[in-house]
Amino acid sequence: MRLIFEKSSPGRRGVSLPELDVPFSAVLDEKYCRKEPACLPEVSELDAVRHFSNLSRMNFSVDTNFYPLGSCTMKYNPKFTEAAAAMDEFSSLHPLLPQLLGGGMLVQGALEVLYNTEHLLCEITGMDAFTTQPLAGAHGELTGVMLVSAYHKDKGRKRKYVIVPDSSHGTNPASASIAGYDVVVVPTGKDGFMDMERYKQALSEDVAAVMLTCPDTLGFFNPGIKEITDLAHKAGALMYYDGANLNAVLGKCRPADMGFDIMHINLHKTFATPHGGGGPGSGPVGVRGELADFLPISRVVRRDDGTFALDYSRRKTIGYIAPFYGNFGVILKAYAYMLALGKDGLIQVSENAVLSANYCLARLKEHYLPAYAKERCMHECVLSASAQLEKGVHALDIAKYLIDKGFHPPTIYFPLIVKEAMMVEPTETESKETLDTFIEAMIEASKLAGADPDALHSAPVSMPVKRLDETAAARQPDLRWQAKSK
C-alpha cells in the first residue's frame, strides 16, 4: 500500500482549526523559527480514515486471529475496560493537579484507583507493597534491579553480580546490565530446570540478586523453587520474580510465599490490557518488607480520614522512574478487569490457561518434539521443529505456513536454548474449536515437511507481501520516507 505521504496532494487538509479569536499581536523573531514547514502529509479526513482503516486490516490481532504468541499472553481484551479508560473524568485529568497545594483533593478518584490496584496486586502476589509507576515489564525489571542496588547500598554492601538462567527473557540480563551489574548466566540442566550445581557455584557474597521466571520460559514450574530462593537468601542475595508468566499461577501460588523479594507484573499480559501493537504496557513492581522504603516516589497513601494523598517524603527512595504515576489509562483497564473477574474468575484464568496449553501439548507432542520431553506444562508449551529440520524445514517455515492458515505463529527461536523452538501460549480465552483447528494446521505443517517442503518454504502466499528480505533491510537501512525534491 502507498504511504500516507505518497497520497499527499498540496493544499489538502484533514481537520480544520477554529478561526483565531484573538488579535494577531506578535511576530516571533526569525532566528527562532524554522525555515521550512515540516513535510507532513496533506490529505483529507477521508483519505486518512481510509488509509489507516486499510492499514489496520493488514494486521493479525487478537480480535481477528488466534494469537498463541508464547511469553506474551495474548488473551482477549474485554471491551468494557476500553470504555472505562476513555471516561472523560479520567482521560482529561492533568497529571500535575495533585502537585498543586492541596491538589490531591482534585484527583481523589484517580488516586483511589491506584491505591486499590496496588492493594489487589499485593494480595494476588503476597507482596507487601506495590508501585504502579513502571511503564512496561522491562521498565519494571529495571526499577526492580535499582531497588536491589539501593537495598545493598543501604546495608553497606557492594555486590557486582546478577544471576540469570540461560532460558531467561532477554530483558532480564539487559535490565541488570544497564543498572550497572555484571550478569552471570547459569545453564539449564538436563531436567529442563536451572542446573543446581552450577547455580550453587555461581552464588557468592558478590551476588546482588537472582532473576527468575516461574513457571520458566520453557513452560515448566520448578518444584524446587524454594530451595533456589533459600540458597540465594543464605548468600545475602535478593530474589527477583519476572512476572511475565503470572497467568499460569493465579491463586495457585504466590511469588512472595515462594521466597521472592521483588517482582514485576505485566498488566498487559495477565490482566488483559491490550498490547497496542507493541505498547503501551504497564509493569507494576511489588516488594516485601523493608524493600518498600526504597520504592520510587510518589507513593499513594490513605489518610486516617479515608482520603488519598501522594507522599514524596521517603528518605530511602530510589527517586523518580516515571514522570508521574505510571501508565494510568492501562492501570485503570487492569483494575476494571480484576474487579470483574474477582477471586474465582482469576483462579479460573490460570486453571483454563494451563488446561488449554496442556491440551495443545498432548495433541502436538507426537508431531513435534517437546522441549525436555516432559509430560505436562503450565500455561505454555515449547516444541521443537528439530525433526522437521532434518527434512529441511525450519520453525520459521512452519510459522509462515500458519500465517496462511489464519493463525498468528507461536513465538519462534525462543527460548534460545531450544533448537528450532516454537512456544505456544493459547491462553484461557480461546475455545476448544479454535485450539483444534490450530492443532490441525500444526499437524498438517509437520506432514508437509515430509511430503512437500517447498510448500512451506514459499509460505506465506495469502498476505499482502511474501517473505521479506530482512538482511537487505539491515544492510541498507531505509527508515523513513523522503520527499523527492530532497
Add this chain to the structure above:
Amino acid sequence: MNYIPHTDSEKEQMLDAIGVKSVGELFEHILPELRPKSFDLPAGRSEFEVIEYLKSLGRKNSSHLTDFIGGGFYDHYIPSAVDALAGRSEFYTAYTPYQPECSQGWLQAIYEYQTVICELTGLDVSNASLYDGGTALYEAAMMAVRLTGRKKIIVDSGVNLIYRTMLYTYTSNLCVEFVETPVVHGQSCREDIYKHLDDKTAAVIVQNPNFFGAVDDFSDIVRQSHKSGALVIASVYPVSLGMLKTPAEMGVDIATGEGQSMGIPLSFGGPYLGFIAVKKEHMRQLPGRIAGATVDKDGKRGFVLTLQAREQHIRRERATSNICSNEALCALRALIYSSLLGKEGFRQLASMNYQKAEFAKKVLSKIKGVEVKRSSPTFNEFTVCLPINADEAVCRMIDKGFACGFPLGRFYKGLDNYLLVAVTEKRSREEIMRFANSLESVLCA
C-alpha cells in the same frame, strides 16, 4: 465474568486427551507448602456494576477545570478521527510486529511515524517510540555516553525538573557525573555551560522551549560543544516544532521529547509517548525497535523490524537498552494526528498557540501587581510574577474553575510568587478574559 469459553463437556474432552482426571492434577507439582497463604479477593462483578463503580470514582475527580496548566503536558484538541482510527481493535489488540507478513499495517504505520518525527525534528533517524519524554532523555544521555566514551553530562536547569530527576535516578549506579548550569533571564547560561565543557564531557542537555516557556536557539551551544567533542541533546515540544527552529537546524545531535501533545489525552500521566531522533551516524546506537522498508521475494515493497542486533532479545546483556514493549499505540495516535493536521495545519496550530499565549500575556500584564516576564520570547507558555504566593493564587483559582498554571516554587527555590501559565489553541478569547478577571479578583481578595 471471566471470558472463558470452555464448557464442562469440552473440559472433560480436553482432560481426556491430556490423560488426567482433573485440572487440579495439572498443578500437582506446586507442592502444598508453596500454595498461597492467602488469596482474599473480592467476588467478581458484572460489567455494568464495574462501570457504575468506576463512574462513581470518576466523579471524585475535578476534571471540569479549565486548563492553563502545562509544564510539559498540554491540553490540546484531539480530532475525533484519532480516537476512531487508533480505536480500531485490529491495531490495538495486535502485538509487536515480529511476523512482518501478517503485520504490514503496523510496520508501515511505524515507518510513517518515524518519518513524522524526522520531519518535525529535521533529524535523519527515529525509532518506533520510547515510554515517555523522561525515559527518552535518559536513553539519549546513555547513547551519548556510549558514543563518546565519556561520562560527564552538562544539564541546563531549564530542562524539566521531572526529567532531570529521572536522569539522576537511572544513573545513580553508573558513575555518570552531572553538572547543572543555571538559567539566566529565562535562557540557558552560555558562560556557565562553556566553563564546564571539557574533553570529558559526553553531552550538553538543553530543552526548547525550556521549563519557563522560553524559546532559544542553541546553535552557538552546539558549535562550542562540538569543539570539545561533546554531543548536544535537545528535549523538544513537538507542537512548537510547527514554528520553532528545528533541532537539526541548530546542529543538535539527538532530539527527544514527550509526544503527548500529538493526539494523546492527558490521562493523569500516561500512557504517553517518548520520541527520539538522531543523526544518521548514530543510528546503530539507538535504543528500541525500528521499522525499515525492504522488498519481498517478488520485489514488492514491504516493511520489517530492522537493526535488531541492537536489541535485548538478541544481544541480551550487551543490548543498547532493555526496552521491549514501547508506546506503539500512542505513536500511532501521533501519526494520525499529524496526518490530519498536515503540513499547513501543523504550522497553523503552532502559530495559534503562540498568538493566544501572546494575547494572554497582554491581558494578564494589565492586572495590577502582575508582572509578565519578558526577558526572552516564548511559545505557548510563559512565566508571570504575582503579588502573592503562587500556591495560594492557584488554590483560589481552583474555586473559580481554573487550573491556572504551575507554581514554579514547587520546582525552583526562590520562585514562590512565580506562576507558569500555558495557553493552547483550546483556550478561547472568552476563557482567557475570564481567567484574567478571576485572577484579578483573587489577587484583590
